[in-house]
Structures are given as structure tokens and as C-alpha cells.
Amino acid sequence: MCVPINSYGGRGVGQKKMGPEMQAHAIVYPSYIDPPPGPPPEEPRFTKRPIAVDLNQGHDWEAASPIHFGKSQSVEWNVKVMDIGFIAQKSLADFDAFWREEYFPS
Structure with missing residues (x-):
């Protein structure tokens, strides 16, 4: 199983009408x-911390x-x-928490 990373055709998330799914x-x-970098100007401010990748x-x-994480x-x-x-090791705990948050909401 993979958690997808998608450029959305180079437009990013801000150009899609996703509603709450953006978060x-x-x-x-x-x-x-x-x-870690912040989002590009046209992107929303995400509530989840950035994830580092080796x-x-x-x-x-x-x-x-x-x-x-929702897909x-x-x-x-x-x-x-x-x-x-x-x-990256420094992001493993966040990655696990964010994935669980989306798949097993409380």
C-alpha cells in the first residue's frame, strides 16, 4: 500500500475544489x-506538519x-x-499519526 503524492497537474491542492479534504x-x-518549506502562495495552510523524505x-x-493521507x-x-x-526518521511519528487520523477518525 502507498500513500499518494500528487502534483495535481502542477496546480497544487489550492486549485482544486476539495473542501475539507484539503486538510x-x-x-x-x-x-x-x-x-521545512511552507506551501506555495496559492496553496492553503495545511494543519498537518510537513513530512520529510529521504x-x-x-x-x-x-x-x-x-x-x-486520506487516500x-x-x-x-x-x-x-x-x-x-x-x-525520514524525523517525520515517521507524524506520518503514522496523520495516516491513522485519516483512516481511523475518532
């Missing part, structure tokens, strides 16, 4: 950037590509996925 997203950024060699990052995707032969790296 199921968080900024994803390369772990070597400190401090990128695999040869991968770069688009600033307008948030992670969507999961199984990896199957007909689904396009890319192994970009791993959640």
Missing part, C-alpha cells in the same frame, strides 16, 4: 532542507506535490508508481 494533505519535502539517488522534488493506493501491475525514497 488531509501535508507538504512533502527533501529531508536535507532545513527548515530521496533515492537521482530523484528531485516538485514543490507543489503534497502527500494525501491509499495498492500497488498493482496496472498502477503507475515511482519509488522516490523513504519517510
Whole structure:
């Protein structure tokens, strides 16, 4: 299972009419950037903290590509996925909490 990261056609989340679903997203950024970046000006202020990713060699990052905790995707032969790296140790607790918050709301 994967949690998707999507550029929404380069428009980001702010251009979509998502309503409350917007807050199921968080900024994803390369772990070597400190401090974490904020959202682009046209993006909403997310309530979830940014998630750091240790990128695999040869991968770069688009600033307008948030992670969507409210959606999961199984990896199957007909689904396009890319192994970009791993959640950085410093963001693992947040990642787990945000995922649980979306899938097991209280």
C-alpha cells in the first residue's frame, strides 16, 4: 500500500475544489532542507506538519506535490508508481499519526 503524492497537474491542492479534504494533505519535502518549506502562495495552510523524505539517488522534488493521507493506493501491475525514497526518521511519528487520523477518525 502507498500513500499518494500528487502534483495535481502542477496546480497544487489550492486549485482544486476539495473542501475539507484539503486538510488531509501535508507538504512533502527533501529531508536535507532545513527548515521545512511552507506551501506555495496559492496553496492553503495545511494543519498537518510537513513530512520529510529521504530521496533515492537521482530523484528531485516538485514543490507543489503534497502527500494525501486520506487516500491509499495498492500497488498493482496496472498502477503507475515511482519509488522516490523513504519517510525520514524525523517525520515517521507524524506520518503514522496523520495516516491513522485519516483512516481511523475518532
